[in-house]
Amino acid sequence: MAEIREIPSSLHRFERIGAHTHIKGLGLDENLKAVKIKDGMVGQEKAREAAGLVVQMIKEGKLSGKTVILAGPPGTGKTAIAIAISKELGPNVPFIQMSGSEIYSSERKKTEILIEAMRKCIGVEIHEMRKVYEGEVTSLEIRTAPHPYNPYQRVPESVRLTLKTTKQERTIEAGSSIAQQIIAQGITEGCVIQIDAETGRVVNLGLSLESEKGKLYEVDTRERVPRPGGDVLKEKEFVYTLTLDDLDKMHARSRSGSFFSLLFGFSESKEIDSEVRAAVDEMVKKMVDEGRAFIHPGVLFIDDSHLLDLEAFSFLGRALESELVPIIILATNRGITTIRGTDVKSPMGFPLDLLDRAVIIATHEYDAESIREILKIRANEEKIRLDGAALEKLTEIGSSSSLRYAVQLLSLAAQNAKCMKRDTVLVEDVERVQSLFLDVGQAVEHLKKYEMRMLHY
Numbered sequence: 001m002a003e004i005r006e007i008p009s010s011l012h013r014f015e016r017i018g019a020h021t022h023i024k025g026l027g028l029d030e031n032l033k034a035v036k037i038k039d040g041m042v043g044q045e046k047a048r049e050a051a052g053l054v055v056q057m058i059k060e061g062k063l064s065g066k067t068v069i070l071a072g073p074p075g076t077g078k079t080a081i082a083i084a085i086s087k088e089l090g091p092n093v094p095f096i097q098m099s100g101s102e103i104y105s106s107e108r109k110k111t112e113i114l115i116e117a118m119r120k121c122i123g124v125e126i127h128e129m130r131k132v133y134e135g136e137v138t139s140l141e142i143r144t145a146p147h148p149y150n151p152y153q154r155v156p157e158s159v160r161l162t163l164k165t166t167k168q169e170r171t172i173e174a175g176s177s178i179a180q181q182i183i184a185q186g187i188t189e190g191c192v193i194q195i196d197a198e199t200g201r202v203v204n205l206g207l208s209l210e211s212e213k214g215k216l217y218e219v220d221t222r223e224r225v226p227r228p229g230g231d232v233l234k235e236k237e238f239v240y241t242l243t244l245d246d247l248d249k250m251h252a253r254s255r256s257g258s259f260f261s262l263l264f265g266f267s268e269s270k271e272i273d274s275e276v277r278a279a280v281d282e283m284v285k286k287m288v289d290e291g292r293a294f295i296h297p298g299v300l301f302i303d304d305s306h307l308l309d310l311e312a313f314s315f316l317g318r319a320l321e322s323e324l325v326p327i328i329i330l331a332t333n334r335g336i337t338t339i340r341g342t343d344v345k346s347p348m349g350f351p352l353d354l355l356d357r358a359v360i361i362a363t364h365e366y367d368a369e370s371i372r373e374i375l376k377i378r379a380n381e382e383k384i385r386l387d388g389a390a391l392e393k394l395t396e397i398g399s400s401s402s403l404r405y406a407v408q409l410l411s412l413a414a415q416n417a418k419c420m421k422r423d424t425v426l427v428e429d430v431e432r433v434q435s436l437f438l439d440v441g442q443a444v445e446h447l448k449k450y451e452m453r454m455l456h457y
């Protein structure tokens, strides 16, 4: 007998641990009150509870066209909270994350990048009734004919098949395109298939449980499905979830049906006409009015949004007034700063009219206790064993320098311990990496010394 060995799946996986992998949600209880430590989140209770309310309103579709600003000093969890919001929203609500700097591209207009990002955040659930032939194949006969250019080769010309449901049995005949799909998908007697009556697309649903083969071959790995009920030719509802951006691209592709675009596909960087977008909007609105589509407004999160400029802000402001817009969350760590592209100073570098429309969630510096807990969670996430004294030392560094710096030192200290052939991080590891690397304050001091020397020359 052949020896078959299963390869454990963990061998294939390369685990990456990013800065926010420990964040699993906002860590709220059923009344949306923050639990001090939950879902990888520690402290910052007010910001988390505020974010919880935002999530609920997003889910109920009450917040589209609004802006939420996350404001707070560096390293206080703004990005972490935005990630937690996306986790809470679940996979069906589109969540797009970008940085303010991403709008500066030499190839595309800033507004184009923003429109595309916004349209990626709006999900459209389309319900479509389609006529399909569906049933278990009980007989299958493919007729072939000589290839028109190569008479020695035979190609499928037509197919005659009998489909059976629990209610009836019907025989249909179809042309070469359906015959080819049947061959390509390896469809045989016993398979349950679906053929779109209009387009002729064939879908193989699996092996019928009631068929001879379905009962016989226990090792057949094909999925087993019950024999369908009802008529062979019936109307079925299909549900697809796409984004406005998907629809734009599909529409643009079908319009630019030139020979080259068919051959080489659609180039992604090409800008989409505003006409295409208008047509898609019209189509979607019509479908919504007819009850055939539902809109799921998602979230566009722009991190470091003080990097946006006046042009981008005024565009966002205008876009917020239109009908199909996502919720926009902006994060920034600036206090009063100039609005990019102008010499006007304003709070957080945002224009006043945008600030006027937004709700602001603040994040605050951490106390030692929260820093200790976050370090514990990070150590756990990075599978680092941390000695009690080393944790205290890192907490101290986190309070006097910054949480981020302490998190960085934690990974470096673990690497150091590994070099020393130890599996637990001790105080001496922390002290060693602390002496090898500088925090921002030390780096500034260090460079200042040289500046003085340069001036004396």
Ligand SMILES: Nc1ncnc2c1ncn2[C@@H]1O[C@H](COP(=O)(O)OP(=O)(O)OP(=O)(O)O)[C@@H](O)[C@H]1O
Binding pocket: 019, 020, 021, 023, 040, 041, 042, 043, 044, 072, 073, 074, 075, 076, 077, 078, 079, 080, 081, 332, 333, 363, 374, 403, 404, 407
């Ligand atoms: N409340 C928290 N609970 C758990 N982890 C946190 C919390 N706040 C921050 N962190 C973690 O600390 C690190 C720094 O936080 P984050 O990157 O979210 O800061 P930020 O406010 O976005 O900073 P910046 O202004 O520099 O972008 C990240 O690894 C983050 O996951």
Ligand SMILES: [Mg+2]
Binding pocket: 078, 079, 080, 303, 304, 331
């Ligand atoms: Mg951030």
